[in-house]
Amino acid sequence: MLNHSAILVVEDEPYIALELQAAIEEAGGEVVGPVGSVSAALALLQDCVEIAAAVLDVQLSDREVTPVAQALTALGVPVVFQSAKNLPSDLKRHCPDAVFYKKPVAAEALLETLVEMTQRHGPSA
């Protein structure tokens, strides 16, 4: 389903991050990360990995995920947010096309969104 698409996972709760990783890998995707901080995520993007889509937690251990979301949007990478809080208005403004899920998120729904995104935006499209 995910056809070896590279999915960036930024999430600072280990259990959620690892479960997401397992679910994405099960669906045929390849996980970049998971990382739990803005600095680690930006460092991964510096390595110029070709990323097909990204799942971002909003409130990370060091700060809000905004710089990562902005960088991804600039690169044209589709983004899914998941947070226990509402999406901050500046994130909505920066990433108008992003999909937002409120935690806890059903893994199936998240995967479905990722599949749609990678098929629409992926290199093969």
Added chain:
Amino acid sequence: MTQHSFPDIPPTEKMAALIGAKDWSKTVLGAADTWSPSLTMLVNIIMASGFPMAVRWGPEFVMIYNDGYRPILGDKHPWALGLPFAEVWPEVQPTLRPLHEAILAGERGAFFAEDLLLRIQRHGAEWEDARFTISYSPIPDAPAATGVGGVLITAVETTNRVRTEEALRASETALREREADLRLVLDSATDAFYCVDTAGTTTMCNVAFLRMVGIEHEEQAIGKSLHGVVHHTHPDGSHYPAEECPIYRVAREGGFAHVDNEFFFRLDGSSFPVEYWVSAIMRQGELQGAVCTFIDITERRRAQEQQKLLLGELSHRVKNLFAVTDGVISLSARSAQTPVELTKKIKGRLRALALAHELILPDLNRADDAKPRPASLDELLRKILSPYADASDTGEQCRLALSGPEVWVGARAMTNLALILHEFATNAAKYGALSVPQGGVEITWLERDNLLVLKWQERGGPTLAASPATEGFGTVLSSHVVRGQFGGNLSYHWNPDGLMVDLSFPVERLRD
């Protein structure tokens, strides 16, 4: 005494008749037809007067009085008629006798006194303090050696008037004192209040009102319409017309108002949230205006905001906890072979999360701070490892040795550390040093070059042949936390005498 007013002038005949009928030959004055013409004329004059008047004639000041004077005498009338002054009024002799004698001697002229106080006995043995406005005039009499035959008395009793005046003064003083007391109470009150008339003009206010709106003197408030000064803007910043003001509405139309979502403004332009109550002031069914009492609810608002923040934080944490639990269940299901194993894994991991949560729980007694508090690494280790601490068969051997400096761990780092330490411990309990009674774990840590370096050393367990063929979940999780979350390093050494884990990560990540 009603004789003072003209229509009540008593018929002069009463005293005139008594005087006419009296046998004056038996008195010191002698028969009436032998009297000096001055005396006869004076007696006729006073008989025709509505004022209380009397003549005191001759060296003994023999008394002849008119109808108006009768009430002054009380029980002494009619006995007093024709008797010497000293006999009729013995009680006032020390005060008045010298005056009479001086007038009679021609040594002094008329005497006048207002509200002269005299202690007299005119109703039996009862003493009373009576007051009189009196006038004593010499009566010219040609035959007398001094040219003065007696003293003409005009005496108006003022006892009741003076008493009434005194009572009035006393009640006025009491009223003023009461007003001052009331004022003091109102000014001592914490709540501010002010009154307006039906037109909205301020008629009264207390000190708390002046203080709260920053007005220095009462005169700056009284007589003024203050809506435009203290109440001019709605909470949304829009203009608040005086016609819409609930205080003025109650003053105008009566009724009641209670408002707790508006602001009052101080003279300096600053504002504060208020709760106010307005009641109509009615006097005998007629609307006089309104009284408004109010309190500054800044503190209450702050507490409500704080409560909202706390609830938001709590809701966030609960949702997050569900998400984490969801992850724990899903992940545990991936590796567990049986429902029993699954249950055990989930329970153990939830327990580790609960312990971390308890350690970082904010102090609920300090409601001003909803933020989790830092806890020490030592405390975390003891809690996580407590199920294994006294599992030794002998009950004496200490299986756990902890040593390191005091290190403070923030909320997020605490949870993550709890998770990996839990995995280390369960792994040791299943395969390593904690799986046998004689085994133990030594945990040491230190801070070096801004890194936290922690060593997990198992000893006394089953001899290890080699590293395990597949990476267990505990290893995956630990590796993810240390590398992916903490940006640090983690290495496992499967030494024959026991597993050793070295982990290090930037100290600053501990504060998260």
